[in-house]
Amino acid sequence: MAEDHQIIAKNFPVKPKLKPTSTKSTSAESKYWKSFKPQPIQTLIASITSLSFSPAPPHDFAAAHSATVTIFSSQTLEPKSTISSFADTATSASFRSDGRLLAAGSHSGIVQVFDVKSRTPLRHLRRHSRPVHLVRYPRIDKLHLFSGGDDAVVRFWDVASETQILEFTGHKDYVRSGDCSPASDDLFVTGSYDHTIRLWDVRVSSGGSMMEVNHGKPVEDVIFLPSGGLIATAGGDSVKIWDVIGGGKLLYSMESHNKTVTALCVGKIGKESGDEAQQNRILSVSLDGYMKVLDYAKFKITHSMRFPSPLLSVGFSPDCLTRIIGTSNGKIYAGKRKTKENVGAEVGNIAGLGPINEPPKRALRPSYFRYFHRGQNEKASEGDYLVMRPKKVKLAEHDKLLKKFRHKEALVSALRGKNPENVVAVMEELVARKKLLRCVSNLETEELGLLLGFLQRYATMPRYAGLLMKLAKKVVEMRAEDVRSDDVLKGHIRNLKRSVEEEIRIQQSLQEIQGIISPLLRIAGRR
Structure with missing residues (x-):
């Protein structure tokens, strides 16, 4: 009797236990990166080769494309101004630490310095003989910048006098990328298509590099990590992290x-x-087309996102509110992260007209009809405890029969429904109640045909094979006399035998293939 009460207390409807559980889970970090809601930005003329944020608030960003550098507002993501004083394609842009000046390189080989507000070209730095793809201002220094180009030369400039202070040679191919050290304005790093990354010190007048590492592929980008002791390089299909303090030791390759x-x-x-x-x-x-997020402290990819176009550039604002990605077809995918302050500002202001003063609400009294309906549409706040109304569960026919302990009828009902998950769930429940074999022995000829047809279709499926193959063996043993006396049941048994033999043949073929491949994989692993 106690066992019956335990069965009655079971939760319905029954669900199959054989169904594999999903291991995919949304982590807090994935939610963080997905919170950068994409907002549309107009399609520009050509590929977005460079994206750069201003270090000074409100952290506007510049996009280099075609023969133009466009400056966008990080608040509205609308274009604020356009600089078109280039004789050829603009390739790279960099803001000064105070955000007032912008340096840009182009295919003409000239590095130009602009006043951001007036868009006036203030300086022209002319020494490169080939296109300039790298222009960077140091972290704090406002008077100097360095550049690199397809002439394989890195140059350090005094912007005020338009003169070159130092010339760094050592690269043997195009210099396409570089970055300034966050620890010292005297150190910077450059990457080249000769596969090497070189660390330079402007205090060394000889022009030689302080450190050299080989990425193994043409270097597309190189950045200092915030500590200043590590650099990350991109080339080919890999991202590598190097220890600068340790003399260029490779720490990780993604x-x-x-x-x-x-x-x-x-x-x-x-x-x-x-x-x-x-x-x-x-x-x-x-x-x-993928953007990947790497936690370099744990050497683990924490998030990945797919975009419909090849990606050429990426930027992240210093205030952590805007993420931008440039593509080869001129589109910018900008993501803005909403904060409580942003949402409050949107609610309290319309078109910049200032806060809205809401009219005072009238106090509700018992004489009003709304008094008795107050609070029904209120949304729960963060600290509230919710008491949810239990949802009424709609039971299938086989669940209703199981609750009434009509086991054979429940099995037949599930078989007639032709849903394999429901049938397996009912069978598992009957196994738990120790009633499955009794139900099989009591099946009529037509009902037995339904069971054999189900076994023939699904017994070899990996999800159900563990239960159904054992059941098929028991059914044949228990109902052998009934099968011999009925041609329809014989046909089901022949089909079941044919399905099992085909599955055995497939498994044998797979084992043969595994025997061929396993030695090759072991040999490849040793290399």
């Missing part, structure tokens, strides 16, 4: 992209830009 990795930047995980609990991540984009 090879999850399928095509050339084109750009890197540092992103941050945290509530706000001043949060001490912030953690740094490396954002990489590739021609395969």
